[in-house]
Amino acid sequence: MKSIIKQLYTILLVTVACLTVAGCSDDFKSNLRLDGDVWVNSIKLDEYAGTIDYQNKTIVVGVPYDYDVTRMAVSEINLSEGATASIAVGETIDFSLPVSLTVKNGDVQMNYTITVKRDEAKILTFKLNDTYVGKVDQLSKTIFVVVPLTVDITQLKGTFTGSDGVTVTPASGSIQDFTNPVTYTATYRSAVTSYVVTVTQGNVIPTAFIGTASSVSQLTSPEEKAAAQWMMDNISMSEYISFKDVVDGKVDLGKYTAIWWHFHADNGDNPPLPDDAKAAVEKFKVYYQNGGNLLLTRYATFYIKDLSIAKDERVPNNSWGRSEDSPEVVDGAWSFPIAGNESHPLFQDLRWKDGDKTRVYTFDAGYATTNSTAQWHIGTDWGGYEDLNAWRSLTGGIDVACGDDGAVIIAEFEPRANSGRTICIGSGCYDWYGKGVDASADYYHYNVELMTLNAINYLCK
Template identity: 45%
Template sequence: MKTIFKYILCMAAILLSACSNDNVSDLQLSGDCMVESIKLDDFEGTVNLTNRTITVRLPEIYDASAMKVTELTLSDGATCDIQAGQTLNMEAAKVLHVKNGDVYIDWTLQVVNDEARIKQFVINDIYTGIIDQDNRTITLYVPNTLDIANLVPTITYSDGATITPATGVAQDFTNPVTYEVVNNSAKSTYTVTVNAIDKPAALFIGEASNLNGLDPEAKEACLWMLANVPNSLYASFADIENNTIDLSNCKVMWWHYHVDGGVDGHDVFAARATKALAAKNQLRSFYENGGSFLLTRYATNLPSFIGVTGNDEWTTPNNCWGQDESGAELCGGPWTFRMYEGQDGHALYQGLIKGDNTNEVYCTDAGYHITNSTAQYHIGTDWGDYPDYNAWTSRTGATILGVGGDGAIVAWEYPRTATKGGIICIGSGCYDWYSYTYEAGYTENYHKNIATMTKNAINYLMK
């Protein structure tokens, strides 16, 4: 009896092994289910036995929407649900069901384009190149204090490709340098030009002596600016105070000021932003001579200290808070603020990715960690300072651009005058550059609006 029971268990184990995802037992009872060769439009596929995939490599630009199976060879006696001569849309992978008797194997057929691109080009781990993929050019702007005859690039390029000269190798960029990227049938040549700047057109300003000393939030914003705003540099407030930067061509300065836990009120800002206020005379002179500012997060306190609101130094945002970066809040969905009535046509809001509510500015996505760092103006008779919008406008001289859900003013503008520059302030907690981590499956969509708004603001202020 025991012998019969063991025999039944053994047969059950064999049957179960033959009913896995692929109907193949270790005994290979009914023959092989191999794809021995396949070609699409005469491009030969590479068969990977380990993961049962077949990859057909194509030129970098090739229409895969209607590819003909020009060759298909299977194991003796095997059949497949796809036949030679059939036309396939290979913009998405296909499953080949190969059967031989009672046994089958599913193979994944995919195409991969031979991309040969430089995706990022960073000098000395700081200065990021502006890449023009259409013309295969890369442009970088660095301070004229750097020795451009000896700069080290870190290059990110297409998977599977090779690049010459190699990444991490010091180069002389006194003249443009060409880089060649090769990936099977694809080949690209990029021309890299490094410009040493002595008169920047735009500055990212901060308290650190160099951008590597910035907190992660401000550093992320600064690196974006250097990679996307031509002729821009980082400068410390000490540089501004000591006149070590030639501002004769500078049109706009951007200060994105983050402090864990927030900066609440005039006195706290005065105590924390000592390096900025040490340069306030130079900043005021820049503004009064036509220079503009983009001020975000707690930097929105600055206008009150450089004479933008006249002699009234107490017009700083009256409702501020924030969390620590390491314990940032997880967004369960998009965070937004609302365009103020009649401001949907403002340059700040052009080209944004729209959500369900067209008058809302969508700033984050589900899975993004945010400190909700806010510097806004509470409006209402329940609070001092500003009983209504008219009172706020009259006292500050500014224009409302955006409001929060409770009606608080979260984005505003000090308009340009005949002699003075313009200022855009964004104090919404939704305006955030850095997430210390992302939830699994995080996909950036609406968060791209942060960069779009920033570029819009800088372009607007530089006119």
């Protein structure tokens, strides 16, 4: 398989090189060297061997969980015959962030991304009786699960998923008595992590994620799929539903206290709503007007026009974004200010930087973001909303958070008459999927998850 992939890439590289030089005319053919391979056959950092993925052009080097990755020496690099690399044997490099490696052979070149990954032993998701979802906190190494009052907590089956290669005791599927907290221990090579699982009994409220595909696995946007899967894995009694099933009458929206829609579109300059979402408008209007609550994030915020949630029936007037395949890798942590709104339920129990609770950080250096934004620009230079007071009056919304430029990036629309409540999050800092990045390893990305959980809990009150 590896050799087939190499052959295909060689053909592709030669073809691309030809196309870039006037169709490979005879004049250019004589000067180009396109017969060299640009493969990394093997590489070692501090004698730790890398695993090479030729299809995705990535190299992953595994090291012990507490290893210092800031000064690693290239102890071995084996390339195709005649090829040269931008990194040399003996060179010492900081691998705390991914490092680019360029291999050239004549006029052919290929770029690889080297990532050093410390051993990790994580429980990623946790359920009881295949139904009740646990909230996994990787920082405190705790898992909290709420089950109905009628459930016998002395006989509960715990199931989970873990990081690659991990083993966990007690085993997945075993029955435990959760009258008192139970410790689950995850182990992978040099890494050992213990999680304390605590079960409480209370009311479990049905919620849903709505999307344009028939199931989570069928969602074509990695961004939407990451958000939907997180909800299925972390919120008890949550379900995935499709707009088509709503239109076809296969879904009773009234059973859900809150519904979340996270909609992504590449290069999001005022993208149109999907046809299925438009077709479901009348049913969602009834849901909303009868008290149904909505969490609308990214370009799903445009639904406030169709559902007449905003008084002026307008969409956010300023939107943009990149493609999921071409994200921006940030060189520093991203955040937005919330001064004056620190007590809002959305911002409780987040991870703060240096104790400062006036800014919410959502990802750190090295994260890959599309910076997809749907916000309300404020100011006479743009038109529409002269100032925040004008925005509040015209939309009927509450500005929960504004960007550093004053644009409204999180808005709340309180119930009118018998309607439900709506939360809109359109900040470019609110991002679920970074191509080539393990979001769970990002310290501040936890805040994206917790803000979402806080929003859903707030809407369900």
